[in-house]
Amino acid sequence: MSQTIRFFLNGKKQEASVRPDTTVLDWLRSVPRLTGTKEGCAEGDCGACSVLIGDPAGDAVHYQAANSCILAMGQIDGRAVVTVEGLKTEQLHPVQAAMAENGSSQCGFCTPGIVISLAGLAAQRSPAGAGLAAQGNAAATGLAHKTEVTDSDIHDALAGNLCRCTGYRPIVEAARKVGNVTIAGPHVAAFAKIEPRTTISAAGSTFHQPQSLNDVLQLRKEKPDAILLGGGTDLGVALADYHTDWNEVISLARVRELRAIRETENHLSFGAAVTWEEILAGIIEYYPSFATLIRRFGSTQIRSMGTIGGNIGTASPIGDGPPALIALGAEIELASLSGHRFLALEDFFLDYRKTELRADEVIASVSIPKPAEDQEFRVYKISKRYDQDISTVCAAFSVVREEGQVRSARIAFGGMAATPQRAPKAEQALVGSTFDHRAVEACARAITAQFKPLSDWRGSAEYRLQVAANLAERFWRDVAGETVEVMAL
Ligand SMILES: Cc1cc2nc3c(=O)[nH]c(=O)nc-3n(C[C@H](O)[C@H](O)[C@H](O)COP(=O)(O)OP(=O)(O)OC[C@H]3O[C@@H](n4cnc5c(N)ncnc54)[C@H](O)[C@@H]3O)c2cc1C
Numbered sequence: 001m002s003q004t005i006r007f008f009l010n011g012k013k014q015e016a017s018v019r020p021d022t023t024v025l026d027w028l029r030s031v032p033r034l035t036g037t038k039e040g041c042a043e044g045d046c047g048a049c050s051v052l053i054g055d056p057a058g059d060a061v062h063y064q065a066a067n068s069c070i071l072a073m074g075q076i077d078g079r080a081v082v083t084v085e086g087l088k089t090e091q092l093h094p095v096q097a098a099m100a101e102n103g104s105s106q107c108g109f110c111t112p113g114i115v116i117s118l119a120g121l122a123a124q125r126s127p128a129g130a131g132l133a134a135q136g137n138a139a140a141t142g143l144a145h146k147t148e149v150t151d152s153d154i155h156d157a158l159a160g161n162l163c164r165c166t167g168y169r170p171i172v173e174a175a176r177k178v179g180n181v182t183i184a185g186p187h188v189a190a191f192a193k194i195e196p197r198t199t200i201s202a203a204g205s206t207f208h209q210p211q212s213l214n215d216v217l218q219l220r221k222e223k224p225d226a227i228l229l230g231g232g233t234d235l236g237v238a239l240a241d242y243h244t245d246w247n248e249v250i251s252l253a254r255v256r257e258l259r260a261i262r263e264t265e266n267h268l269s270f271g272a273a274v275t276w277e278e279i280l281a282g283i284i285e286y287y288p289s290f291a292t293l294i295r296r297f298g299s300t301q302i303r304s305m306g307t308i309g310g311n312i313g314t315a316s317p318i319g320d321g322p323p324a325l326i327a328l329g330a331e332i333e334l335a336s337l338s339g340h341r342f343l344a345l346e347d348f349f350l351d352y353r354k355t356e357l358r359a360d361e362v363i364a365s366v367s368i369p370k371p372a373e374d375q376e377f378r379v380y381k382i383s384k385r386y387d388q389d390i391s392t393v394c395a396a397f398s399v400v401r402e403e404g405q406v407r408s409a410r411i412a413f414g415g416m417a418a419t420p421q422r423a424p425k426a427e428q429a430l431v432g433s434t435f436d437h438r439a440v441e442a443c444a445r446a447i448t449a450q451f452k453p454l455s456d457w458r459g460s461a462e463y464r465l466q467v468a469a470n471l472a473e474r475f476w477r478d479v480a481g482e483t484v485e486v487m488a489l
């Protein structure tokens with residue numbers, strides 16, 4: 001058992017003797033006094049606290065932006081952290097120079113976070129970005145080797161960074177001018193010096209980071225009250241906002257089996273600790289509409305940390321993953337020392353934040369079938385803002401047609417009940433039909449009859465019902481090719 005957290009900070013090896021549940025932001029600002037990393041919202045929304053986190057990947061180091069306000073020190077053990085101070089060597093970093101030359105900053109509070117996000121994006125198109133691809137993780141390949149960065153990539157990289165005074169035009173212009181960049185960090189071989197330890201314990205907080213599923217299950221059996229930690233983008237908000245203590249944590253981030261993405265002839269399977277950024281790269285080819293949804297999931301900082309297992313484990317009625325996964329017929333694997341069991345994802349959710357998960361179990365993987373011939377799938381997220389917002393309603397539709405008739409249909413909603421839910425009567429209204437307007441109207445009526453959503457500040461019950469029913473028609477028109485892509489969907 002170790003009492004220190006070992007990592008690289010701006011290229012230099014560092015050992016921190018601190019509770020592993022201290023946030024990285026608090027530590028950066030109070031111990032090495034790296035105050036370029038700012039605190040804005042302290043809940044993952046504004047990006048002022050962004051840092052780059054580096055991991056060895058093949059023969060390179062892969063960097064991605066993360067929110068240090070909701071990241072615990074235990075989560076950076078064995079990794080590299082680059083703050084805005086670490087980007088500048090003898091001269092301004094190319095991103096900083098482009099921002100300065102382009103008048104892309106006024107009060108400057110958001111600027112360090114924006115520089116970090118853009119440096120993260122630019123680093124992915126530099127040769128070192130090939131690391132993830134070299135690692136052989138098929139789904140991660142799309143993340144690396146961004147040889148050409150489009151405006152859409154720039155907007156994605158900035159979606160988690162709020163700027164209230166400059167306005168985004170000069171920031172985006174600066175981003176367009178940045179060429180290939182390197183991040184002044186440790187060489188990949190140096191990571192051998194900071195190999196992650198299985199247990200770190202300091203000042204009453206213990207952080208386990210097992211590397212095999214069997215070790216996780218053993219810990220789960222011995223310590224049923226320990227917090228199970230995926231990427232911490234849900235749990236970290238409570239850590240930062242309410243200063244909850246994590247006295248015992250089992251981190252899943254280094255568990256080989258839970259980090260795997262598998263592809264068979266008919267299925268895609270994601271280990272529970274696979275991040276949304278990795279899933280995005282893996283899913284785009286099969287379900288582009290799901291990929292569009294994932295691009296709207298939080299921000300790049302959130303997607304680089306948040307996992308599919310955490311999104312399901314948190315059992316939020318407004319989580320974005322479950323409706324899409326349920327409509328795709330996802331199966332979830334629950335593992336414990338007594339064995340593995342598999343269930344349809346919709347059967348995992350029992351009631352508000354109540355699930356089938358037993359105290360000795362973990363979600364091990366989620367698998368979805370690859371698209372069938374003549375399958376149409378769309379998922380729609382309705383929220384107040386396009387990016388970085390929680391759904392008011394999330395609706396997913398999938399139909400498979402055979403000789404002009406709907407052979408099967410799966411429809412699922414988030415934001416309409418205490419759990420993500422399927423809409424069986426709405427599905428029945430489509431099955432056997434020629435997918436005509438009359439059937440779609442019956443489907444919409446069945447949706448209105450089934451759900452009794454809540455009213456809250458995101459939307460009234462009436463609004464939710466109307467939107468959910470309208471989305472059935474939107475799906476039908478989308479499939480018919482009658483609609484145009486609009487930002488709000
Ligand atoms: C700024 C911000 C924006 C967000 N935007 C979105 C959004 O657009 N859409 C959306 O759906 N969500 C959003 N979220 C919520 C969150 O990012 C997601 O739910 C994410 O997928 C959670 O994954 P995680 O690994 O970070 O979970 P964690 O915080 O690590 O864990 C969440 C819960 O799941 C449990 N858990 C984790 N892994 C497992 C496992 N393998 N087995 C069993 N239980 C497990 C944990 O014990 C905990 O109870 C946002 C959060 C923030 C802070």
Ligand code: FES
Nearest residue numbers: 040041042047069
């Ligand atoms: S301080 Fe706002 S995202 Fe961290």
Ligand code: FES
Nearest residue numbers: 106107108163164
């Ligand atoms: S420069 Fe002031 S918030 Fe962006």
